[in-house]
């Protein structure tokens with residue numbers, strides 16, 4: 001009888017089966033021992049290390065020929081969750097544009113003091129058409145806050161705000177005019 005000297009670490013049946021299958025695949029079936037009378041199947045892991053398998057992402061790389069409006073909103077929202085500050089800055093970043101963009105049927109531009117500006121969201125919205133009012137399909141959603149306290153570059157306050165409060169409304173606690181807060185995400189433009 002062969003004597004094996006190792007400690008036995010119980011694992012779940014599924015973990016055991018997975019390791020056993022991989023060892024067989026790799027030609028290490030001799031590492032699976034026992035299984036006779038009164039001798040449970042044991043895997044001798046001597047010389048074998050384990051590490052977490054790299055996740056396989058079978059969807060990538062893939063170029064999509066088309067996406068839905070919801071998928072576009074979800075991607076923008078995902079970017080906003082990952083980096084709300086950068087995404088807010090991107091949304092705010094508009095550059096002067098010419099009359100051809102102004103006249104484009106679906107790309108959204110903003111007018112300020114007789115000049116026209118276009119931004120990232122205006123171009124993305126151009127992909128999805130316009131509603132009866134001429135609005136694009138995707139809107140950025142920002143929190144509304146009371147500017148009572150300035151912490152670093154970020155305006156923060158604990159003053160309770162009504163859920164439907166808008167920028168410029170008065171804070172119910174201190175009367176300050178409410179300001180735009182953090183980017184919350186993106187959604188379909190309310191009709």
Ligand SMILES: [Zn+2]
Pocket residue numbers: 146147148157159171172173174175176
């Ligand atoms: Zn306030």
